[in-house]
Amino acid sequence: MRCQLIILIISISFSLPSSLSAKNQTLTPLDSLKAALSQASSAEVKSDLYNSLFIETIKFSPDEAKIYAQLQINLAGKESLNKGLAQGLNNLSVYYNSQGKLDSAGYFIEQTILAYEKTKDLSGLGGAYLNLGNLNRQSGDFPAAISAYKKASSYFSQAGETSKYASAINGIGNAKRNLGELDSALFFYKTALDVTDTATLQAIALMNIGNVLAQKGEYEEAVEYHLKSVKIKEELNDRRGLMSSYINMGVIYSRLEQFDKSEASYRKAIKESEAMGIKQSTAMAYNNIGTNKARQNDFDSAAFYFKKSLDIRKTLGNRMEIGMSENNLGNVYRDLGKLDSALHYHELALQSKLEANDKYGIPSAYYNTGSILSLLGRPxxxxxxxxxxxxxxxxxxxxxxxxxxxxxxxxxxxxxxxxxxxxxxxxxxxxxxxxxxxxxxxxxxxxxxxxxxxxxxxxxxxxxxxxxxxQKIAQTETERIIYIISVIFMIGWGAGFFYLQRKKHQADLFLAEKEKLVFDQKIKQLLKESEITRIESLLKGQEEERKRMARELHDGLGGMLAALKISLQSETKGSSANNRAVMLAEKSADEVRKISHNLMAGALQKYGLVEALRDMSRQVEESTNLKLSFYCDRDEYMLNPEAETHLFRMLQEIISNCLKHAKAGELSIQIHQEADTIHITTEDDGVGFDPNKVVNGIGTDNIRDRAEALHAKLSVESSKGRGCTYFIEVPIVINQLT
The missing domain is CATH 1.25.40 (Serine Threonine Protein Phosphatase 5, Tetratricopeptide repeat)
Known part of the structure; x- marks a missing residue:
């Protein structure tokens, strides 16, 4: 069975691998860099120049770029330049990635991480993990990619690099989209859009949102986001970004079967990519034009454009992409009835995908080749x-x-x-x-x-x-026919009468069922309203009881412990037993204050939700082994005190569950407001669980009850070994401060 022809949607990361992201429109020409290298006196300057030469040559001369990376590694090893060593290793990973050798690329990324760990360079570590996430995504290991992106976001957050933090969040969105979790991907893309502070990254976020909407079949809205992205890129004269947008818009127009607009977009992309010398994108655009032609049954034109794509990809040496073009040519020649040519290209595609270790492409290459052999009658x-x-x-x-x-x-x-x-x-x-x-x-x-x-x-x-x-049947055929006609007449009359009676009965049942359904819906609505009122009363009572217990602990037991401490101090000093008693009284008083503080949520009452959550995050990191990162996009969300208390207790319960059950090393909490809704996401890297099988307890019941009291949407994504993610959407109108 033939594979479908492929149209590619580009998943754009906010940053290319760190060695590539340094390239900008004012980059020194190649000859100037070489001249500067010949005159460089210090090892540090030479190392930086090798890095710049790699960036300048990787797109049009990968083998030359590889030499610069190796020279930088040799120099760094000789002169003990840790930063230069990390850059050179990272550049080698970029080179092998460009050649489709993902195993080698992965090895050098791991070495890059080890090198940056020695320098304690938080930004460098973030970039290395970002590149690891991109590599895992390219390899199809999307859960591993998400894990790497989360580590990258943590390092960038610690380094205070907002734009790169947004890059990592965007990477999580890319991996979520690859897993088919489109709503989750959309959430992370929009979060990245809110976080980033540069126009270039805003344009990329808008384009990625457009890509997800296209996957969801919301093509008109997808085009709107792409046009917003294009407008920003035109203002910035971002030719590379425009090229990517044109390719993505070509894909959307193709899905809408607006092939003229699609081809026009691809040709704009080709114009930009050829001007910048980005052969990979030129090949992709030609490939997609060929796909459009094949969908319109213009197979000769499709073969022409697939060959142009293949010729370019051969110069770049990426075996995975070469195999894609060869597979497409095999499919087109099959449609043209040229089975020998089809077999030739499918056999080439099989060889290319085996060399690239393409685990998704190798199976299809085998059965595509077998399909042509079957048509040729080959054993x-x-x-x-x-x-x-x-x-x-x-x-x-x-x-x-x-x-x-x-x-x-x-x-x-x-x-x-x-x-x-x-x-x-x-x-x-x-x-x-x-x-x-x-x-x-x-x-x-x-x-x-x-x-x-x-x-x-x-x-x-x-x-x-x-x-x-x-012969025997023929002798009695006449008698049987007369008998059958009589029976048929009687059956027909009876069936007609029965049919009318049954239709009437069905109509009566339908009306009765409809009335019952309306009644049941009213009852369910009343029960729901009653349940929400009960939950609100229960939670309010719980909170009042917490406050009462906190006051009694603070004023009663706390006062007695303070008096005991003073009394002990007034006794004869110097006794070790006496000193231990004073210390025990002091620790007991501190513990009572801590319990009282937790019960009352003092920071919440004094400073509001955001500061209380920051205070709680600091306490958790100081007193446990859990690494907790907290992000919010503003200092106040204008919620009423009761709503703030519900949210605080929900997050307190989630953190408690993470500490007691998840065995997690990291937990992130992100809060941002979009229009009239507050979005809260918590993610941990713990053992995970099956949400459909988990046994309800007081903690999970409290989270669910408080969500209902807030009229909030609550959803959980988790599975064994993949951590747990809570999504909470709180409507502001219902819970706002009046």
Whole structure:
């Protein structure tokens, strides 16, 4: 079965790998850098120049760039330049990434992290983890990418680099989108847009939001976000950014089947990429024009543009992208009926994807090659298709479905109906397989063919008996016809009467059911309102009881402990027992004050929600091993005291759960306001749990009850080994300060 032709949507990170992000529009020309290198006297200056030369040459001459990275590493090792060593290692990871050698790129990223850890360079560590996140995302390990992006955001936050922090948040959004968690991705992109303080990064955030909306099928709104992004990039004369926007808009217009607008956008991207010498983007745009042509059944033009894309990609040496172009050419030549050419390109694609270790591309390359071999009647076809099918089952249900369809077509063409039926049954069992009436009909036909083959011999043996029976039946045919006509008339009259009565009965039942549904809805609404009132009263009572207990502890037991301390101090001093008693009384008084403070949430009453949460975060980090990062976009959210108390207690309970159950090393809390809603997200890297199976307890019940009291939306994302994320959306209108 052929793979679908590919249209790529670019997932843009706020920053390229750290060695690339230094490049800007005022970059010194290559000849000037070489001249400066020949005159450089100090090792530090030479190291910086090697880094700049790498940045200047990586796009158009990767092998030359690799030499500069190696020279910088050698110099740094000789002169003990830790920063230069880290930069050189990072640049080598960028080089291997550009060549599609992801394992090598990953190794040098790990070495980069070790080098930056020695220098305690928080910004450098953040950049290295950001690059690791990008690499994991490219490799398809999206949970690992999210983990790396979170570490990057933590280091950037500690370093006070707001824009790079936004880069890491944007990276989390990219990985969430790859996992299909589009609403979550949208949240992180919008958070990044709110956080960033530069126009360039705002334009990138707007473009990424547009990409997610396009994936959700909201194309018109997606175009609006892209146009906002383009406007900012035009004002900044950001040609690289404009190129990316044109490619993404070309994709959206293609999905809307507005192919003229799509091609016009791709050609704008080609103009910009050729002017800047960015061959990778030029190849991508030609590839996508070819895809458009194939969708319009203009296969000769599609082959022309796919070849242009392939020729450019061969000069860059990225085996994964080369394999993509070769696969597309194989598909087009199959559509043109040129099976020998199709086989040639699919075999080349298989070799390229094996060299790139492309775990998603290798299975499809096997079964695509097998599909062409099957059409050519070659005996090795089934071996290729089965190998691709078995590999696809280990990688993705989507790939398994494609492979299964290819195998089904092969078995059906060979009239192996039993095997075809087995593979079609497997297709039905897949979560995302076709469940249409056409599929069921095909299965029924296969079953009939299979059963007919089994019974061919039986039919032949019974043919003579059937002929004798037919002669006997013919003798009584007239009598039977008269009898059947009479019976049919009676049945028809009775069926008509019964049908009318049943329709009347169904109408009565429908009206009764509708009335019952309306009544049930009213009852449910009343019960819900009653439950919310009960919860509000219960929570209010709990809070009053907390305050009463805090006052009694502070004024009663606290006072007695203070008196005991004074009394002990007035006794004969110098006794070790006496000193221990004074120390114990003092510690007891401190503990009573701490309990009283927690019960009363004193900082909350004095300074408000934001300062109380900051105070609580500091206390948690000082007294536990949990690393807690707290971010909010303003100092006050204009909520009434009762709403602030509910939110404070909810987050207090989440932190408590994280400490007691999650075994987490890191927890982040992010709060930002968008329009009339406050969005709160908490994420930890703990052991996780299944939200559908977790046993309710006082803590989780309190969180849910307080969310209902706030009329807030509460959702939880978690699974074993992947931490836990809470999403809370609080409407401001209902809970605002009056």
């Amino acid at each position: 090795e076809a089934e071996e290729y298709i089965l190998k691709g099918y078995n590999m696809a089952r280990e990688v993705s249900p989507v790939l398994e479905e494609e492979a299964a369809k290819t195998l089904f077509d092969h078995y059906q063409a060979r009239k192996n109906y039993k095997a075809a039926l087995d593979i079609q049954t497997r297709l039905i069992a897949l979560k995302d397989t076709l469940r249409s009436e056409e599929t069921k009909k095909r299965i029924e036909e296969l079953e009939k063919k299979y059963e007919s083959e089994k019974k061919d011999n039986e039919i032949a043996l019974l043919a003579k008996d059937n002929e004798l029976q037919a």
